[in-house]
Amino acid sequence: MADQEERNALLDNEEEEESDDEMFQLVVHEEIADSDEEDGEDDETGDGRERGNDGEKFDRALPATHSYLGDGMDELSGRTVLDSEKEIELPLLPMYGVVLMPGETLPLHLFMPQFVTMMKRCLEGNKTFGVCTIKSGSDTDEFSDVGTTAEIFSVKEDTSGGIHTMTVKATGRQRFKIISKRRQSDRVIIATVSVLADEPLVARPAVAFACPRELMLAPCEQVVNTGERGKDGCVTVSKGKAKMLQQLRRDPPCLSPLPSWVYRMFDPFILTHRVANELLAWSQNMVIKHQSDNPTEFSYWVAANLPLDDTLRLELLMTNSVIYRLQKELDVISKYSSFCCRHCDAPIGHKDDVFSMSVDGALASYVNPGGYVHQTLTLYKVTNLSIISRPVTQDSWFPGYAWSIAQCSRCHSHMGWRFTSSRHGLRPSKFYGITRSSIKPAIVQPQNGDEEGGKSRMCRQS
CATH class of the missing domain: 2.30.130.40 (LON domain-like)
Incomplete structure (x- = not known):
């Protein structure tokens, strides 16, 4: 009889544990819905975008240091x-x-x-x-x-x-x-x-005018007709040089036998400027590096920060031409609309929600305690994801944030993590990190026979 009672007690405990596990899953999903509703009351978008100037803004230099790896690392010097x-x-x-x-x-x-x-x-x-x-x-x-x-x-x-x-x-x-x-x-x-080796870049005709590179890349509204340098970093030139610059920008091949449109297609500095503008059109919270320093470095930085599949990424890595790499990136960025789950094609995120949580850019490599490296894209908002764990601050890639595991709500494959601030007032309050290997881009493709250039969305198979 005692054995039977013991057996019944064990069964009751097991049922309670199962019930607790089920309850945990339900609570997690309820918390997500409640959180979105609460955010929606103070925030029209219901996501983690920054609103106002209240609170502490996250230091984007921290993730680039990879402080989660611990102290006591020996720094090495030199370059090979x-x-x-x-x-x-x-x-x-x-x-x-x-x-x-x-x-x-x-x-x-x-x-x-x-x-x-x-x-x-x-x-x-x-x-x-x-x-x-x-x-x-x-x-x-x-x-x-x-x-x-x-x-x-x-x-x-x-x-x-x-x-x-x-x-x-x-x-x-x-x-x-x-x-x-x-x-x-x-x-x-x-x-x-x-x-x-990358193919060497040919000096642009602007050099003949002794026109600094930053002037060619500066937005038109930042070219001021004075002889002083603006305190806000705007490039300022004399009235005569500004007029010459505007003429050069309107008709850059004035020193070249090539037509204007051909020149613009193959000038690496103009391509660099166009690619940067396309990225900023995604989001003003994108950190742009190497824009006016070096087209070669910039082309690699863009390739590293675009959420592309391995096929496209390797194609950019293979090419020896900086100009072709920039042209390819410009073409992909202009057609990039969103991205979906690599396994089931469920829509996951839109390019408008991509932002830079690190000074390195919107996509960077991080390693977990098990040694697996994830190239991770940061977004304000995602869809079709389920959170399957409680928030944990240990080994967080972003100091001050707790991570929770996120999976596709349709096929249940691992997609990344939700990061929520563990310090009151830290902005953004939450965001998502999606692994590049779990998604594939949805490229906007022209439809055949559409006179007006109609477009349809399709996911590129990896």
């Missing part, structure tokens, strides 16, 4: 530049869902002995290794033919618990093409690669 068009040997780090661009920061948690050994050897040499993208649905021996060298600039080793681990921060440097590869006895992949 590999000779272009020469064959060299590089140790390779194949990665899922990561297409590294030159200039992009790559954080790593390494646990596997072969990769820890590989990094230690890199530190003894030129601190450089190669990063390649593993093809979807394949093993680690099948990866892209092109990749990017990564140079270690910060490192920390840990032997606690009897396991040798390594935390690394590296920067993407130069593109390369794999010629051959082999696997060593320690399972490290060594590849013979040819370093790819």
Whole structure:
């Protein structure tokens, strides 16, 4: 009889635990709905967009430091530049869902002995290794033919618990093409690669006028007819030079035999300006880097920040022409409408909701405690997502925010996280981080036979 009572008590406990689990799922979804309604009372959009000047604004420089990796990292100096068009040997780090661009920061948690050994050897040499993208649905021996060298600039080793681990921060440097590869006895992949160089840019005709580059890129309303420099950073020139500049901007090929429209299509600085304007048309909260410094660096920064699938991203990485890369980016940005779930095509977000939570841009690489690197896009608002965990502040990529796991409400695949402020008054109050590998872009395509250039939305299959 006592055994029977014990058995009944255990069954009752199990039923209560199951009921609690079900209740937790219901409470989570109810909290989302309530939160949106509450936000909607103070905010027309019902999302995490900043309204007014009240509260503490988040410091966008914090995510770029990757402070969640912990203290005690050794900073390394120096820069390694590999000779272009020469064959060299590089140790390779194949990665899922990561297409590294030159200039992009790559954080790593390494646990596997072969990769820890590989990094230690890199530190003894030129601190450089190669990063390649593993093809979807394949093993680690099948990866892209092109990749990017990564140079270690910060490192920390840990032997606690009897396991040798390594935390690394590296920067993407130069593109390369794999010629051959082999696997060593320690399972490290060594590849013979040819370093790819970008085609040199031709000096623009504006140089003949001794016209500074920033004048050519400055918006028309910022060109002031005075001889002083504006306190707000506006470019100011004399009346005569302003008139000359306006003529040059209207008809830039005045020193070129090419027609005006051809010139504008192939001038890298004009393309840079047009791409930046298209990005700002998405959102005024986009951080634009390298706009007037270097078209080559800017083209890579744009490629790193666009939420594209691996196919498009690798296409941008492969090209040696900066001009073609900028043209391709301009074409994609102008047609980009939204993005959907990679697995079930459920609409997830719109380009208008993309914003920069980091000084590096709207999309950046972050690593979780398990060592998985996620290239993550930040948005104010999303659709068709379910939150399946309680908020947690530990190991948060964004200091002051708690993360909750988000999955597609249709196919239940992992999509990313919702971040909610854990400090009162911190702005934005909430936002979403969606992994690039979980989405695919919806490109607006022209319809055949539409005289007015009608367009339809379609998701690009990855």
